[in-house]
Amino acid sequence: MKPVYLDHAAASPLRPEVREAMAPFRDGLVGNPSSVHRWGRSARATLEEARDRTAALLGVGGREIRFVRGGTESVNLAILGRFGGSQAEGKGEPLFVRSSLEHSAVRESMDELSSRGARVETVSVAPSGEIDMPGLEALLREKPELVSFQWVNQETGIVLPIPEIAERCRAAGVLLHVDAVQAAGRVPLDLTENPIPLLSLSAHKLGGPRGMGVLLVRSGAEIRPILFGGGQEGEIRPGTEDIAGAVGTARALEVALWELEEEVDRLSELRDLLATRLKEGIERLRVHAEHAPRAPHILNVGIPELPRDLLPGALDLEGVAISAGSACRSGSTAVSPVLEALYGPSAGSVAPIRFSFGWTTTREDVEFAAETTPRVVERMRTLGVGG
Amino acid sequence: MDRERQRILVAMSGGVDSSVAAALLVEAGHEVVGVTMKTFCYQETPGASRSCCGLDGIMDAKRVADRLEIPHYVFDVEEEFTRDVIDDFVSEYARGRTPNPCVRCNSNTKFRDLLKRGRALGCDAIATGHYVRMRAAEPGEKPSLLRGVDRQKDQAYFLWGLPPELLPLLRFPLGHLLKPEVRERARGLELETAEKPESQDICFVPMGNYREFLEQSLPTRHPALEPGRIVDRAGEVLGEHEGYAGFTVGQRRGLGGGFPEPMFVLEIHPERREVVVGPHRELFSPGVRVEELNWLADEPPLPQESVQVQIRHGAEPVEAWVEETAVTGTTGLDTGLELRFHSPQRAVTPGQSAAVFAGERLLGGGRIARALAAAEVPEPSPS
Numbered sequence: 001m002k003p004v005y006l007d008h009a010a011a012s013p014l015r016p017e018v019r020e021a022m023a024p025f026r027d028g029l030v031g032n033p034s035s036v037h038r039w040g041r042s043a044r045a046t047l048e049e050a051r052d053r054t055a056a057l058l059g060v061g062g063r064e065i066r067f068v069r070g071g072t073e074s075v076n077l078a079i080l081g082r083f084g085g086s087q088a089e090g091k092g093e094p095l096f097v098r099s100s101l102e103h104s105a106v107r108e109s110m111d112e113l114s115s116r117g118a119r120v121e122t123v124s125v126a127p128s129g130e131i132d133m134p135g136l137e138a139l140l141r142e143k144p145e146l147v148s149f150q151w152v153n154q155e156t157g158i159v160l161p162i163p164e165i166a167e168r169c170r171a172a173g174v175l176l177h178v179d180a181v182q183a184a185g186r187v188p189l190d191l192t193e194n195p196i197p198l199l200s201l202s203a204h205k206l207g208g209p210r211g212m213g214v215l216l217v218r219s220g221a222e223i224r225p226i227l228f229g230g231g232q233e234g235e236i237r238p239g240t241e242d243i244a245g246a247v248g249t250a251r252a253l254e255v256a257l258w259e260l261e262e263e264v265d266r267l268s269e270l271r272d273l274l275a276t277r278l279k280e281g282i283e284r285l286r287v288h289a290e291h292a293p294r295a296p297h298i299l300n301v302g303i304p305e306l307p308r309d310l311l312p313g314a315l316d317l318e319g320v321a322i323s324a325g326s327a328c329r330s331g332s333t334a335v336s337p338v339l340e341a342l343y344g345p346s347a348g349s350v351a352p353i354r355f356s357f358g359w360t361t362t363r364e365d366v367e368f369a370a371e372t373t374p375r376v377v378e379r380m381r382t383l384g385v386g387g
Numbered sequence: 388m389d390r391e392r393q394r395i396l397v398a399m400s401g402g403v404d405s406s407v408a409a410a411l412l413v414e415a416g417h418e419v420v421g422v423t424m425k426t427f428c429y430q431e432t433p434g435a436s437r438s439c440c441g442l443d444g445i446m447d448a449k450r451v452a453d454r455l456e457i458p459h460y461v462f463d464v465e466e467e468f469t470r471d472v473i474d475d476f477v478s479e480y481a482r483g484r485t486p487n488p489c490v491r492c493n494s495n496t497k498f499r500d501l502l503k504r505g506r507a508l509g510c511d512a513i514a515t516g517h518y519v520r521m522r523a524a525e526p527g528e529k530p531s532l533l534r535g536v537d538r539q540k541d542q543a544y545f546l547w548g549l550p551p552e553l554l555p556l557l558r559f560p561l562g563h564l565l566k567p568e569v570r571e572r573a574r575g576l577e578l579e580t581a582e583k584p585e586s587q588d589i590c591f592v593p594m595g596n597y598r599e600f601l602e603q604s605l606p607t608r609h610p611a612l613e614p615g616r617i618v619d620r621a622g623e624v625l626g627e628h629e630g631y632a633g634f635t636v637g638q639r640r641g642l643g644g645g646f647p648e649p650m651f652v653l654e655i656h657p658e659r660r661e662v663v664v665g666p667h668r669e670l671f672s673p674g675v676r677v678e679e680l681n682w683l684a685d686e687p688p689l690p691q692e693s694v695q696v697q698i699r700h701g702a703e704p705v706e707a708w709v710e711e712t713a714v715t716g717t718t719g720l721d722t723g724l725e726l727r728f729h730s731p732q733r734a735v736t737p738g739q740s741a742a743v744f745a746g747e748r749l750l751g752g753g754r755i756a757r758a759l760a761a762a763e764v765p766e767p768s769p770s
């Protein structure tokens with residue numbers, strides 16, 4: 001049995017092109033970009049080139065790209081940084097708005113703000129992918145400090161109508177932050193057309209290096225640093241820069257965008273193939289958010305009357321690596337807040353499986369999962385392993 | 388150990404025993420799957436140094452599994468554990484009895500759950516780090532469960548409530564070993580848990596302070612925690628206590644002084660909030676009434692049959708015979724039996740377990756409903 005990896009939404013392996021691009025800056029003498037000598041200058045030149053390439057790929061200006069340490073940090077910087085800005089402006093109970101599906105980085109950053117005196121409101125999203133626009137409009141009239149919406153949901157693949165939201169926020173004069181961690185390389189990110197003031201990316205979800213992220217900060221978006229100790233990254237992210245990381249991030253984005261159209265077609269086909277085969281093989285299986293606009297790299301299914309914490313292990317033992325719901329730090333599987341937001345308390349009674357695909361995923365991988373998963377489910381059902 | 392390679396589920400707590408159990412099965416060539424059951428959330432337990440989900444134990448188990456290069460999964464059994472073990476623990480104290488939560492856990496939660504999950508994961512057998520042995524079945528019989536070779540560590544007492552249908556699937560790799568040998572093996576394997584201290588306390592009660600745990604679990608002003616009278620068998624009031632839940636049969640502490648001879652708790656009467664005390668000689672009973680029976684052996688002992696019975700953890704088993712089966716239990720059904728001791732036993736404690744043995748072999752057991760009084764027991768005893 002050769003195990004197959006269908007968990008690209010959690011981590012995608014480093015692309016060989018990226019490794020190659022990074023190699024010269026991982027070994028040997030790489031200076032500190034703040035140093036005046038030749039090694040410092042050379043490092044600065046490499047860093048700024050990576051920044052410019054990243055900006056060009058996203059259709060924004062080079063000064064608007066900030067390299068940070070990962071997607072979670074990028075999101076935290078946008079949200080806590082904006083809170084810092086509102087406090088500096090002396091606002092009493094600033095309002096922050098999020099969608100009901102946000103990743104824990106957004107959700108828990110805002111929970112933290114709520115404990116620091118902010119008001120946090122949540123706009124619901126339906127399983128169809130439709131957001132509560134009247135609810136959003138009503139909140140926009142209250143002039144929130146920040147609205148944070150994800151572009152692609154990390155568990156179901158739901159694509160939110162970011163261009164429309166961006167337009168409404170712009171019209172209302174409200175700052176928008178978009179968590180695009182799952183979107184980059186999977187849906188077209190049209191930043192020239194859409195005025196999105198703040199946007200977060202993570203390099204490793206794209207086949208880039210771990211621990212690298214980007215926060216796009218467009219002019220007019222005032223945020224404060226959350227770390228202190230140097231003026232790097234436009235005064236908002238101090239610390240000696242990771243040159244190889246920046247080069248790798250730019251290269252990963254480049255490769256992902258280069259292949260975008262083909263990959264969207266290829267992964268959509270694999271996703272639909274797997275969904276069809278699983279529906280044939282597993283009675284009463286439901287595809288979560290089936291009728292919503294969805295990104296091509298995620299398929300989330302729910303199997304009723306099975307304990308939700310058993311499937312990941314059972315599939316792992318048979319060689320299919322997937323995720324289910326959201327993992328607690330202990331590794332036990334809690335009810336997914338995303339599925340709960342979409343389906344209410346009934347989310348607790350189905351066992352979810354998230355299959356996610358990426359650049360290494362082949363048709364054989366998907367065939368293997370399509371054949372193995374029904375067999376494992378059938379075994380559990382035959383044994384009466386009820387939920 | 389079986390020659391053929393099996394997929395075996397091992398319950399790993401993060402402690403030294405279950406770690407070595409897993410290691411021995413790996414050494415024997417089996418495909419070993421480690422699991423840890425998350426039984427309750429420490430976060431809500433005040434005074435516990437551990438963070439959410441008993442994380443330290445789980446992380447220890449994961450590291451051992453990594454070292455052994457076996458998969459490891461965590462299962463959440465909090466709901467079942469709370470219902471079957473913690474709720475029972477609290478209600479038993481409220482009834483003036485002394486519960487045995489480890490027995491409840493083994494009988495109702497741990498093994499049933501392991502079996503269910505083991506099957507779902509395609510496992511052929513289930514193993515734990517208990518110090519007991521399995522004796523393979525003769526054709527047409529069930530296998531038997533025997534005491535561990537290490538008498539100091541033997542845990543058969545805790546296992547009388549196992550669902551009997553599980554026996555053929557159970558493996559206890561430590562049953563033939565002594566504890567020092569197990570520690571030695573853990574060191575040899577460079578397991579992180581080799582030097583971990585023994586866990587003695589009830590796992591869900593922080594710092595062993597069960598009174599505080601009951602205060603948080605019972606409604607405020609529950610009678611079990613309200614002051615009441617200390618009386619002797621004749622009903623004479625000898626003092627006051629701070630709640631009968633703080634007492635167990637045989638206890639001497641907490642009764643106050645000033646008695647002409649040392650006094651011990653003999654009985655607890657929750658309906659009157661009374662703790663009955665008496666001198667040491669009155670602690671002895673000629674027999675015990677046992678309910679909620681479970682038999683691992685194919686044929687439960689018959690009336691007049693000689694057995695050995697162990698009435699608390701760590702106690703020596705004592706000779707006894709079955710006086711009566713089909714005693715009507717508290718549920719109104721015939722679920723009980725009466726055992727007579729060859730010589731009277733000290734501090735027979737309602738709520739504790741009576742494990743019934745034939746020599747090394749665990750036959751089954753039940754919960755102690757009450758001690759029999761001398762007056763109830765006619766002479767003489769057969770033998």
